[in-house]
Amino acid sequence: MIPVxxxxxxxxxxxxASVPGSGRGTAFRxxxxxxxxxxxxxxxxxxxxPRYFExxxxxxxxxxxxxxxxxxxxxxxTFKFAGYPLARTRSRFIRPTRFGDDVTVVSSITFGRASxxxxxxxxxxGEICVECSETxxxxxxxxxxxGRVESHPVPxxxxxxFRM
Amino acid sequence: MIPVxxxxxxxxxxxxASVPGSGRGTAFRxxxxxxxxxxxxxxxxxxxxPRYFExxxxxxxxxxxxxxxxxxxxxxxTFKFAGYPLARTRSRFIRPTRFGDDVTVVSSITFGRASxxxxxxxxxxGEICVECSETxxxxxxxxxxxGRVESHPVPxxxxxxFRM
Amino acid sequence: MIPVxxxxxxxxxxxxASVPGSGRGTAFRxxxxxxxxxxxxxxxxxxxxPRYFExxxxxxxxxxxxxxxxxxxxxxxTFKFAGYPLARTRSRFIRPTRFGDDVTVVSSITFGRASxxxxxxxxxxGEICVECSETxxxxxxxxxxxGRVESHPVPxxxxxxFRM
Amino acid sequence: MIPVxxxxxxxxxxxxASVPGSGRGTAFRxxxxxxxxxxxxxxxxxxxxPRYFExxxxxxxxxxxxxxxxxxxxxxxTFKFAGYPLARTRSRFIRPTRFGDDVTVVSSITFGRASxxxxxxxxxxGEICVECSETxxxxxxxxxxxGRVESHPVPxxxxxxFRM
Numbered sequence: 061m062i063p064v065x066x067x068x069x070x071x072x073x074x075x076x077a078s079v080p081g082s083g084r085g086t087a088f089r090x091x092x093x094x095x096x097x098x099x100x101x102x103x104x105x106x107x108x109x110p111r112y113f114e115x116x117x118x119x120x121x122x123x124x125x126x127x128x129x130x131x132x133x134x135x136x137x138t139f140k141f142a143g144y145p146l147a148r149t150r151s152r153f154i155r156p157t158r159f160g161d162d163v164t165v166v167s168s169i170t171f172g173r174a175s176x177x178x179x180x181x182x183x184x185x186g187e188i189c190v191e192c193s194e195t196x197x198x199x200x201x202x203x204x205x206x207g208r209v210e211s212h213p214v215p216x217x218x219x220x221x222f223r224m
Numbered sequence: 225m226i227p228v229x230x231x232x233x234x235x236x237x238x239x240x241a242s243v244p245g246s247g248r249g250t251a252f253r254x255x256x257x258x259x260x261x262x263x264x265x266x267x268x269x270x271x272x273x274p275r276y277f278e279x280x281x282x283x284x285x286x287x288x289x290x291x292x293x294x295x296x297x298x299x300x301x302t303f304k305f306a307g308y309p310l311a312r313t314r315s316r317f318i319r320p321t322r323f324g325d326d327v328t329v330v331s332s333i334t335f336g337r338a339s340x341x342x343x344x345x346x347x348x349x350g351e352i353c354v355e356c357s358e359t360x361x362x363x364x365x366x367x368x369x370x371g372r373v374e375s376h377p378v379p380x381x382x383x384x385x386f387r388m
Numbered sequence: 389m390i391p392v393x394x395x396x397x398x399x400x401x402x403x404x405a406s407v408p409g410s411g412r413g414t415a416f417r418x419x420x421x422x423x424x425x426x427x428x429x430x431x432x433x434x435x436x437x438p439r440y441f442e443x444x445x446x447x448x449x450x451x452x453x454x455x456x457x458x459x460x461x462x463x464x465x466t467f468k469f470a471g472y473p474l475a476r477t478r479s480r481f482i483r484p485t486r487f488g489d490d491v492t493v494v495s496s497i498t499f500g501r502a503s504x505x506x507x508x509x510x511x512x513x514g515e516i517c518v519e520c521s522e523t524x525x526x527x528x529x530x531x532x533x534x535g536r537v538e539s540h541p542v543p544x545x546x547x548x549x550f551r552m
Numbered sequence: 553m554i555p556v557x558x559x560x561x562x563x564x565x566x567x568x569a570s571v572p573g574s575g576r577g578t579a580f581r582x583x584x585x586x587x588x589x590x591x592x593x594x595x596x597x598x599x600x601x602p603r604y605f606e607x608x609x610x611x612x613x614x615x616x617x618x619x620x621x622x623x624x625x626x627x628x629x630t631f632k633f634a635g636y637p638l639a640r641t642r643s644r645f646i647r648p649t650r651f652g653d654d655v656t657v658v659s660s661i662t663f664g665r666a667s668x669x670x671x672x673x674x675x676x677x678g679e680i681c682v683e684c685s686e687t688x689x690x691x692x693x694x695x696x697x698x699g700r701v702e703s704h705p706v707p708x709x710x711x712x713x714f715r716m
Contacts (some may be wrong), residue, residue, distance in 0.1 A: 103318075104307055104309070106309075108281075109277060109281070109310050109313070110274045110277035110278045110281065111273070111274070113273060113277055114274045117272075117273070117274065143266070143268055145270075145317070145320070146273050146317050147316070147317055148314075148315065148317065149273070149313075149314070149315050150312075150313070150314045150315075151312065151313050151314075152311070152312050153309070153310050153312065153313075154312055156309070164381050187227035
């Protein structure tokens with residue numbers, strides 16, 4: 061019987077991924093406080109992990125809202141897009157969190173060509189508890205087929221907002 | 225403006241990971257049908273991705289239940305463990321699914337030393353819509369500190385059940 | 389076609405509504421099996437009550453699907469309506485249920501003029517664990533204001549399906 | 553200490569309970585702001601009603617936390633109880649709310665003998681959108697049967713905190 065060496069359960073992430081923006085100073089960042097609620101927790105007494113993805117999805121929306129200075133619905137109109145669906149996600153669950161914990165989520169964004177990445181870190185008592193990396197695509201309405209969307213490079217007008 | 229080439233958004237997974245058990249015949253597999261419900265879906269009209277993790281967590285439990293021939297609570301007693309918390313997860317969202325879709329989740333397991341991996345594939349109309357890989361750890365109660373758990377190699381009696 | 393008079397929907401239901409079908413044999417009924425999952429449960433080890441409402445909402449959809457012989461989306465087109473939002477709900481939580489319980493939900497419907505009531509009973513081991521009464525309104529798109537809906541009597545073509 | 557008489561908890565509440573504090577000025581009240589998130593909403597574009605119950609459950613916990621000046625887990629120890637499960641709830645859904653809405657939840661409590669009632673009002677733009685009434689019971693651990701709980705009058709030390 062051996063004590064949990066949680067850290068060793070994960071391959072070390074590449075430095076650039078685990079420290080978004082470090083050494084480059086370019087990643088736009090948003091920080092929000094989240095109260096862990098009873099509704100987030102499962103019978104083990106700790107957060108049920110799908111709830112973390114709700115928290116991170118909310119954090120992505122908050123990041124955009126702050127950068128663009130618009131609500132999500134205002135953004136849809138202003139930038140004529142149809143959303144930024146998730147294409148891929150990776151997460152590491154390092155330490156559990158519990159009902160009543162006041163945690164901090166630090167979210168930063170990096171733009172690629174047709175997609176962008178968001179790194180979330182959920183922190184409690186000065187320790188990273190969960191790390192999550194999302195790849196999302198910017199999609200617009202297909203003008204020829206109602207209800208169909210297609211990917212599109214993130215407009216420069218949007219990217220510019222994240223540089224300020 | 226370019227059509228979504230969802231496939232190209234992902235690095236190709238290594239063959240052994242994307243076809244668990246193939247060529248080896250060792251991965252235990254469970255298949256279950258899931259109805260996509262209104263409660264799974266967000267305003268975009270498609271499944272809100274954190275709900276997929278609820279579906280996959282249920283699928284992991286179903287896999288164990290079928291292999292062990294015991295309910296989860298019976299397993300806790302029989303094998304004197306404290307759960308199998310998630311350490312890491314990776315997912316690819318390839319095609320969306322919608323309310324009313326009857327999907328199939330194929331789940332297979334591979335054991336490591338102190339952890340195990342589960343691959344889930346959510347399939348609709350013959351197409352893989354979501355792929356998810358989980359790494360979980362087997363934990364037992366620490367006999368010296370009440371309420372504390374520690375990782376432990378998966379008992380041979382448990383592994384054996386997945387070979388049959 | 390009349391505007392939604394939400395207030396009037398909240399008058400106390402007639403006593404007979406709380407015993408659906410009793411003495412009249414007319415209430416259409418649907419029965420479905422539901423597995424209580426880990427994702428339904430809170431740290432107390434029992435179902436977190438908002439999850440029951442997810443189960444009941446699914447049960448209402450299943451009731452309509454079976455009566456109409458159509459998926460929800462097919463129904464929206466066939467009967468040219470915009471949904472049946474909840475106006476009011478009442479629930480009694482009599483006995484808790486737990487992860488692994490296989491429960492039965494019995495749902496029955498009674499039609500009023502501009503609304504209808506659904507009674508759900510969640511049963512485990514022969515005992516009623518939860519009772520829930522819903523009042524819903526049938527809404528259609530307002531032809532003069534895009535995106536606006538208004539209540540409408542449930543079409544006779546729909547009601548007829550519940551009599552068979 | 554008396555066994556839970558669940559059935560008796562479901563008698564109709566006195567009329568005054570539905571207008572908390574009216575004419576008596578005694579109901580303890582808590583007010584919190586809640587952001588409606590994407591994760592709360594269903595394909596109709598409005599909040600999926602089971603999510604309101606998550607919001608209200610959080611609001612009940614916040615009410616106790618503020619009155620007692622303790623976290624929930626601290627309260628469990630200090631007042632030697634086992635929780636306050638929901639026995640009954642009634643809700644009216646008057647106006648929908650949407651992703652991005654900043655709503656206010658006003659919660660007030662009234663104590664009965666073996667149970668207590670909480671009234672929640674969810675307000676947006678000065679209008680009540682949802683009203684919810686909960687009846688909860690105070691439960692303690694049964695000293696003779698491990699894992700079993702039974703109802704108990706709310707301790708005077710707890711009630712006193714709500715009078716200040």
